[in-house]
Amino acid sequence: MDEIVGFYDELAATYESDRFENSYGKFIDEQERKILHRLLTHSEERILDMPCGSGRFLNFAQIGIDGSKEMVRISSAKFPNKHIFQADAENTGLEDHSIDTIISFHFFMHLDEVKVKRILQECERILKPKGRIIFDIPSAKRRKLIQYKRTNWHGGFSLNNEAVRELNPNFEIRQNFGILFVPIHRIPKRIRPLFRTIDRILSNSFLKEYSSYQIFELVKK
Numbered sequence: 415m416d417e418i419v420g421f422y423d424e425l426a427a428t429y430e431s432d433r434f435e436n437s438y439g440k441f442i443d444e445q446e447r448k449i450l451h452r453l454l455t456h457s458e459e460r461i462l463d464m465p466c467g468s469g470r471f472l473n474f475a476q477i478g479i480d481g482s483k484e485m486v487r488i489s490s491a492k493f494p495n496k497h498i499f500q501a502d503a504e505n506t507g508l509e510d511h512s513i514d515t516i517i518s519f520h521f522f523m524h525l526d527e528v529k530v531k532r533i534l535q536e537c538e539r540i541l542k543p544k545g546r547i548i549f550d551i552p553s554a555k556r557r558k559l560i561q562y563k564r565t566n567w568h569g570g571f572s573l574n575n576e577a578v579r580e581l582n583p584n585f586e587i588r589q590n591f592g593i594l595f596v597p598i599h600r601i602p603k604r605i606r607p608l609f610r611t612i613d614r615i616l617s618n619s620f621l622k623e624y625s626s627y628q629i630f631e632l633v634k635k
């Protein structure tokens with residue numbers, strides 16, 4: 415089994431409570447959900463959550479895939495009426511041009527450019543014309559600024575806007591959103607609401623490429 419899938423397979427049962435129940439995780443989860451609510455407005459859309467993990471965002475999708483058997487077991491138990499199965503994102507087995515939108519969170523950051531490019535080719539194959547992929551990625555500009563040192567694969571990959579554009583010439587960036595300009599989780603709780611507002615403004619200003627993460631909406635040309 416692939417190292418990354420093996421890692422998540424082992425912690426599948428506690429993945430969501432470990433990552434998204436502390437103040438940092440809650441903030442990120444909340445921002446991501448807001449953006450998904452804003453972008454996913456067509457009820458007839460066929461949406462794939464890839465990888466769906468333990469189902470954090472499966473309420474937005476009808477189909478979920480994940481490389482981890484354990485993640486698939488947990489998410490299938492939570493959403494028994496959805497089509498959820500184990501597959502590599504590079505080779506989903508889904509039909510050509512069968513999906514309107516793919517959502518892909520906390521995923522590309524663990525991979526490398528070669529793997530992300532291969533996955534985008536698979537996305538291109540399964541998406542309908544003008545289909546889109548919505549994904550998050552740490553900001554390479556921010557990381558350069560703070561002199562981030564990569565330790566291993568975990569969250570180790572980042573991109574700037576130009577590099578996102580170059581991943582696949584058959585996609586174009588429709589919009590991008592910044593997340594976590596200010597380190598909200600390090601700010602005392604009582605003044606956090608003020609900083610949330612500041613964060614929202616800065617993350618969506620001309621400085622958004624310097625937020626910790628960006629969410630991209632790429633559209634198939």
Ligand SMILES: C[S@@+](CC[C@H](N)C(=O)[O-])C[C@H]1O[C@@H](n2cnc3c(N)ncnc32)[C@H](O)[C@@H]1O
Binds near residue numbers: 422423471479
């Ligand atoms: C950090 S979790 C993210 C899950 C979910 N998208 C979320 O945001 O909560 C990363 C997931 O990617 C899955 N994964 C890693 N490599 C994969 C691959 N090549 N194909 C499919 N799934 C993969 C892991 O099993 C894990 O469930």
